[in-house]
Amino acid sequence: MAEKIRVTVVVEYTPNLDHYPVGTVEEAAEFDERENPLVDYPASYLDDPEEVMSVTYEVVST
Numbered sequence: 001m002a003e004k005i006r007v008t009v010v011v012e013y014t015p016n017l018d019h020y021p022v023g024t025v026e027e028a029a030e031f032d033e034r035e036n037p038l039v040d041y042p043a044s045y046l047d048d049p050e051e052v053m054s055v056t057y058e059v060v061s062t
Contacts, residue, residue, distance in 0.1 A: 006060045010053040011045050 015028040022031055038045050046052070 001061045004060050004062055006058050008054075008056045008058075009046070010055075011051050012053050013045075013048070013051045 015025060015032070017023065017025070017028060020028045020031055022028055036044065
């Protein structure tokens, strides 16, 4: 069994609804999940250190 390190990052941001084709924060979250996923645009989500609420590191077995 191999071991890896899992990094969990919690980011909170206030969406600028003027830049979304939606009207609510809930709809903006759904839009980002669907159209702007973190794995495709990591720099967009991690560009402001003040938005990073927590980071945890843990060992996981695979």
